[in-house]
Amino acid sequence: MTTPPPARPGEKERAAPDNPMRLLDLLDSAYAAPNEPERFDELMEAAKRYFFKTGGEELAADIPHAVEFDGRLAPHIDRIQSMLDATSLAPAGRSASAYGRFTLAAGGRVIEGNEAASRYFSARFPCDLTALDLDPASRKRLSAALADKSSGEEPIIIRLEGQEQPNTAIALCRRTGEGAGARLECSLSHVVWTDELVSAVGEALGLSEAEAGVLSGLLRGLSHAEIAEERGRAADTVKAQAKSILRKSGAERMSDVIHLATSVAFLLKTAQRDPAASASARPAAASEERRFKAANGRIVSYYAYGAKRGAPVLYFHGSLQGPFFLNSFVNGLNDLGATLYGPSRPGFGGTDPARKGESYDGATVSDIAEICVREKLDDILLLVQQGGVSHAYRAAATLGERVKGMIMVGGGVPIDEAAHLPTMDRYTRIAAAAVKHAPAVMELITRIAISVFKRRGYRRFLEDYFAGSPADLAALSDPELYAIMERGLDHLIAHGPKTFVSDGAAQMADWREDFERVKARAFWLHAEDDPILPARFVQEWVRARTNHPVETAPEGGYNFIHRRSDLVLATIEEALAW
Known part of the structure; x- marks a missing residue:
């Protein structure tokens, strides 16, 4: 023992x-x-x-x-x-991530990577770059990208070819750090781009047949000149079509288009494999990921959905699902003329963890404040999911009168261990105590x-x-919602387990003082069958301290914000008029 x-x-x-x-x-x-x-x-x-x-x-x-x-x-x-x-890294079920991810460090050392990358390259990490199943030209391109300081932190695209296996992939790479601390962070998009698949992706992005042909070349790593030669077109024509692809996809860079197209392709493949997939299922809502280097040197990632420069809605995600939404919800935001900004908290997704010596709560609020400055946000509506509520109140206390109001969807209240823990599902109860x-x-x-x-x-x-949640088990049969769940899990574990611990501790902390500091108008929506915290506890706590409305709805479960997005959108519409 x-x-x-x-x-x-x-x-x-x-x-x-x-x-x-x-x-x-x-x-x-x-x-x-x-x-x-x-x-x-x-x-x-x-x-x-x-x-x-x-x-x-x-x-x-x-x-x-x-x-x-x-x-x-x-x-x-x-x-x-x-x-x-x-x-062994070989999974029994679907890969933990549709994307292989790996990090190349100075000296030609691959210092980390996920299981999808490990399987693709037939290598275990950490290892030397030479251990990866890549031809010499591909290794040279990766090494050159790591050494090239001119790209800054803008994403670049590198075509990778296998040496032992005839694999071809596109790597979206971002260079960070300098000298011995230089890193090349790569996201591997491996898709066999058949004409049928390119056509389906082009249709999903609203491209013409000619534009889909140009996209096909871009997805195979060809330059504009190579595409023009392959298609028998003038180079200027191909450039114009590439600009049209950017416009229609809502992306700023072609690397974003490739990332988006690959996401759509993986989702289409998932829907084809899933026997419960609906023939009418649509790919996950397109979003624009934005990144910047914060004042403390950390990279902060956030997503933008909905109307361009519309009424600002700032989203605080829960633990498992991240800032990702159904198409119908994003379409609803567009109809309302609202733009939703969904930051990834420290250690989630593309956002760096808090620095050593920096508090997790402090880094979270600081990131939010910088996003508001960068996007020139004012009169902001906060939309809050589940465990994001403590972070939302800390941020609202800092933003002060810039907050128009708050909508809590499945939001919790400060935890009373004796009363609340016995009602939680097993996973949540153990995590809350731990x-x-x-x-x-x-x-x-x-x-x-x-x-x-x-x-x-x-x-x-x-x-x-x-x-223990019938509504959520039923949600697993929806391929679009299931894709959001998988993406959310990848978002959660992007930087390892410490993020879950830090974020959970922030949720379990006593944030009553922040709650009392915030005077903004608020509305609470809660599922009658919420498996985390029963609605009665939220109703009792909120009504004892405020006149905020607390409304409940059936059959929402953990995925309330997605399953009952009609109610959420209706509440946003009402709140925008406050």
């Missing part, structure tokens, strides 16, 4: 749980799960026994002091991570969970997560 390591010389002996067998049971399950993914459920049961009394609802008496023992888990986390790194009282345990569980569900496939994770 695994035992905790002894205290280091000179280190004060830390308190152990009242029942150390619970911790040992948890660690034994944690050591078993990396090599036996089917035992992940045993780990979750061990975590429930560790945090809660028999019955699994009331916190164990010693848990409020568990953080005193937290630091002693670091060696275990390191060992288990080594086990996770050594396990991020507050034992963040190292939460990090350990999250690391294992990420590895296990990458191998099992995200659908299996979502089926397990939504097991």
Whole structure:
């Protein structure tokens, strides 16, 4: 049986749980799960026994002091991570990400990458660039892009050809850092661009047949001159058609078009594979990702949806789904003349984690403030999903009178552990207890969970997560909504498990003071079948402190903002007139 390591010389002996067998049971399950993914459920049961009394609802008496023992888990986390790194990366279900992602560092070293990239290149990361299944010309192009400072942080496109296998892919790359700290962050788009698929993507983007032909060449990494020669057209004609593609897709750069086209292609393929896919299913809503370097040097990513320069709506995403929406919702924003800005919080998606020594909450609010300045936002409506609520109130307290009002969709309230935890689903209850009282345990569980569900496939994770919510299980059969769920999970784990821990701790913190500082008008929408926090707790808490309306609706579940987007849009329309 695994035992905790002894205290280091000179280190004060830390308190152990009242029942150390619970911790040992948890660690034994944690050591078993990396090599036996089917035992992940045993780990979750061990975590429930560790945090809660028999019955699994009331916190164990010693848990409020568990953080005193937290630091002693670091060696275990390191060992288990080594086990996770050594396990096979081949998943049993769908790839965790439709995109391979990898990072090339100075000296020709690929320092990290996801499982999709590992499978594509037949390599394990970290490794030398020469270990990747690429022909010499492709390696040279990647090395040259890493060395080229002139591109700044603008994305560039590189065509990659396999050496052993006849694979062709497009890599969208962004260079960051200087000298020994230089990095080339690459997103790998591997699609066999058949005429049928290009035609379908062109139709989804509203392109003419001629423009779709030009797009086909761009997707295969051809230059304007090469496309002109291949199609027997003048170079100026091809350039004009390329400009038309940019305009129709709503993108500023051709790299954004390729990223968008690949997203559409992957979704079309998913819909074809999914037996529950509807013939009328549409690809996920097109969005424009914007990035900038913040004042503290971090890269901040956010998305823009809806009308161009319309009435500003600032979105605060929940943990699992990120700032992504259905086509019908985006069309509704357009109809309302509203522009929704959806930032990725620190450590989510394309946004860098908070710097060492910088608070997570401080980085979140600072990013929001910089976005508002860059986009010249005023009279702002805040749209808030689930756990984004604490962040929204912190930001609103800082933005002050620039906030027009707030709409909470499934938004929580400051957590009362005794009252709220027993009503939560298993995953949420364990996470809520862990991020507050034992963040190292939460990090350990999250690391294992990420590895296990990458191998099992995200659908299996979502089926397990939504097991107690009929509305959400039904939502899995909607290919457009399912694609948003997968994209949201990728968005969550983009920078590893620490983001989940930091964000969860911010949600579990006492943010009542921020709530009381905000005087803006607000409206609360909550699903009657919300699996995270029952509507009655929200109604009681909000009505005891404000005159904010709290309305409920049936059959919304966890995915309320998507399943009942009609109600959300109607509320936005009303709020824009406040």
